[in-house]
Amino acid sequence: MTTKLPLADGTAVRRWVWRTLLVHRRRFAAMMLLFGLATLVGLIGPQVLGNLVDSVITGTTTGHVDLLAAAFLVVLVTQALLARSARLRATMLGEHLLAESRESMVGHALRLPLGTVEAAGTGDLLSRATTDVDRLDYTIRNAAPEITTALITILLTGAAMIVTSPLLACGMLVAVPLMVLSTRWYLPRSLPNIQQIAESWSEVQSSTHESVEGARTIAALRLAGRRTARNEQVLGRALDAEKRHRFLLTAWLPCLELSYVLPIGAILLIGGWAYQSGFAELGTIITVVLYAQAMSNPFDELFMWLEELQTGHTALQRILGVREVPAADDGDAPRRNGETTGRDLLIRDARFSYRQDREVLHGVDLTVPAGQRLVIVGPSGAGKSTLGRLIAGISRPDSGSVAFGSTEITELPAEQLRREVVLLTQEQHVFACTLRDNLTLPDGEASEDQLTDALKSVGLLEWVEALPDGLDTVLGAGGHAVPAARAQQLALARVLLADPHTVVLDEATSLLDNATSRELERALSTLLAGRTVIAIAHRLHTARNADQVAVMADGRIVELGSHAELLAADGSYARLYRVAQRRF
Numbered sequence: 001m002t003t004k005l006p007l008a009d010g011t012a013v014r015r016w017v018w019r020t021l022l023v024h025r026r027r028f029a030a031m032m033l034l035f036g037l038a039t040l041v042g043l044i045g046p047q048v049l050g051n052l053v054d055s056v057i058t059g060t061t062t063g064h065v066d067l068l069a070a071a072f073l074v075v076l077v078t079q080a081l082l083a084r085s086a087r088l089r090a091t092m093l094g095e096h097l098l099a100e101s102r103e104s105m106v107g108h109a110l111r112l113p114l115g116t117v118e119a120a121g122t123g124d125l126l127s128r129a130t131t132d133v134d135r136l137d138y139t140i141r142n143a144a145p146e147i148t149t150a151l152i153t154i155l156l157t158g159a160a161m162i163v164t165s166p167l168l169a170c171g172m173l174v175a176v177p178l179m180v181l182s183t184r185w186y187l188p189r190s191l192p193n194i195q196q197i198a199e200s201w202s203e204v205q206s207s208t209h210e211s212v213e214g215a216r217t218i219a220a221l222r223l224a225g226r227r228t229a230r231n232e233q234v235l236g237r238a239l240d241a242e243k244r245h246r247f248l249l250t251a252w253l254p255c256l257e258l259s260y261v262l263p264i265g266a267i268l269l270i271g272g273w274a275y276q277s278g279f280a281e282l283g284t285i286i287t288v289v290l291y292a293q294a295m296s297n298p299f300d301e302l303f304m305w306l307e308e309l310q311t312g313h314t315a316l317q318r319i320l321g322v323r324e325v326p327a328a329d330d331g332d333a334p335r336r337n338g339e340t341t342g343r344d345l346l347i348r349d350a351r352f353s354y355r356q357d358r359e360v361l362h363g364v365d366l367t368v369p370a371g372q373r374l375v376i377v378g379p380s381g382a383g384k385s386t387l388g389r390l391i392a393g394i395s396r397p398d399s400g401s402v403a404f405g406s407t408e409i410t411e412l413p414a415e416q417l418r419r420e421v422v423l424l425t426q427e428q429h430v431f432a433c434t435l436r437d438n439l440t441l442p443d444g445e446a447s448e449d450q451l452t453d454a455l456k457s458v459g460l461l462e463w464v465e466a467l468p469d470g471l472d473t474v475l476g477a478g479g480h481a482v483p484a485a486r487a488q489q490l491a492l493a494r495v496l497l498a499d500p501h502t503v504v505l506d507e508a509t510s511l512l513d514n515a516t517s518r519e520l521e522r523a524l525s526t527l528l529a530g531r532t533v534i535a536i537a538h539r540l541h542t543a544r545n546a547d548q549v550a551v552m553a554d555g556r557i558v559e560l561g562s563h564a565e566l567l568a569a570d571g572s573y574a575r576l577y578r579v580a581q582r583r584f
């Protein structure tokens with residue numbers, strides 16, 4: 001089941017916009033001033049042209065015409081220079097805001113509780129961090145200057161029209177009803193539609209991401225048909241949302257187009273009458289028509305940017321929504337500021353469900369004294385990994401308690417939790433960086449000797465010595481490929497270097513062959529001595545040396561004791577063990 005990440009509401013969006021404007025007010029003001037000046041200078045052009053026409057009709061010298069033509073050229077060049085400088089500032093401001101929003105987004109995403117990210121699906125987060133940040137960047141970079149330019153142009157052109165001829169300027173009024181009514185019809189319908197488009201494309205991204213990530217499993221289980229059907233389904237939803245958007249646009253845009261040409265017709269009609277009645281010169285009529293025609297462009301820009309603003313608004317809602325999820329280290333539970341009351345692991349009546357209607361752990365009780373080794377065994381789906389996630393502090397029990405002493409594990413500050421408890425699962429990610437960085441990721445630094453010792457302990461030293469650049473070989477995507485079994489060994493070496501007091505091993509050596517796995521587990525039992533180790537095991541030989549063995553079935557611990565005690569009890573563990581013995 002996916003639990004979507006939230007959308008921020010309108011108030012949060014407005015607060016963000018206001019705060020951003022305040023923080024960057026100087027840059028913003030300079031940019032707007034330059035755009036305003038460029039627009040003002042641009043308005044002088046039609047005046048000069050109108051003047052030129054009137055002068056030619058009434059008769060003038062070639063020198064005067066040349067002067068007016070030169071003035072027209074100067075106006076064009078000045079406008080171009082001012083506009084260029086304004087655009088440069090807009091781009092710089094956009095870059096600043098883009099960097100800030102990306103950094104803040106990634107910062108928040110990294111602090112999200114792992115359980116929340118898993119429940120929402122990584123694709124949603126990915127699309128918020130990429131597509132939505134890009135959309136917001138585009139809007140920030142262009143909307144403010146374009147809308148301001150359009151508004152100033154409309155206002156000043158309107159003023160210039162009125163000054164030139166108030167009578168002819170009245171022709172503009174015929175555009176108002178159509179513009180206002182069609183826009184009032186369009187906007188309330190398009191915002192939810194744009195939100196739906198963003199959401200459905202994020203679903204497409206999630207689904208594609210899942211298919212690529214799980215390509216091997218899909219091929220092995222022959223699930224390609226089902227995955228294709230699922231992808232087609234989410235693509236279908238995205239296309240339906242896009243189609244609805246096109247439909248709304250095809251109804252709105254023609255109304256706007258019509259509202260731009262209607263005033264020209266009206267001005268020509270009034271102008272024809274005014275010319276015959278002697279109220280207006282031909283040059284005046286041409287100037288006002290040119291102004292009316294020049295207004296259609298800024299109006300068009302203004303409406304297109306209204307549309308773009310809605311996309312930016314939705315993108316911002318999605319980005320700010322990520323911040324509304326309490327970070328892993330500031331949840332509602334009170335934090336203990338680092339002090340732990342003992343290191344004994346105490347689990348009391350812990351219950352947990354991934355979905356409301358299906359409890360997976362039904363009241364687990366367990367005590368693991370600090371430094372002891374507990375092995376959990378049981379059939380697939382019994383809840384072993386889920387219990388491991390609770391112990392590692394990734395998920396919080398719905399009720400009951402999972403604690404070190406009297407400190408709930410999920411109440412520990414995230415930094416401390418990462419330092420003290422490490423969960424190692426079957427699948428280990430190799431980061432695209434050097435082997436050295438891969439090993440020191442959790443702690444930041446380790447000496448050459450420490451690195452060599454850790455690699456030796458997990459049986460990787462020979463492999464590393466054969467790498468082209470040893471510890472400085474770049475691994476992962478785009479670098480040296482690391483087989484899954486080697487990645488497990490690397491992850492174990494990383495744990496040794498991180499030095500946590502509790503380690504949860506969830507089938508952490510399952511990809512190694514039997515001989516390597518036995519050897520490594522023997523080495524690990526010495527290396528991890530003194531630490532609390534919770535090992536979820538599919539190979540029962542690991543249970544022989546454990547202090548305690550817990551057998552889980554159907555979300556409960558059904559047997560608990562040492563290997564010898566459980567064999568003597570002749571229950572489910574003894575049966576499982578006998579079957580395993582026969583197999584090897």
Ligand SMILES: Nc1ncnc2c1ncn2[C@@H]1O[C@H](COP(=O)(O)OP(=O)(O)OP(=O)(O)O)[C@@H](O)[C@H]1O
Nearest residue numbers: 001354355360378379380381382383384385386387
């Ligand atoms: N992310 C999840 N969302 C919903 N249900 C889940 C999720 N992960 C596990 N489950 C369900 O919880 C139950 C316990 O799963 P869990 O993985 O903890 O069992 P397990 O004993 O570790 O099994 P295995 O040995 O196969 O890994 C199963 O029914 C499983 O389908």
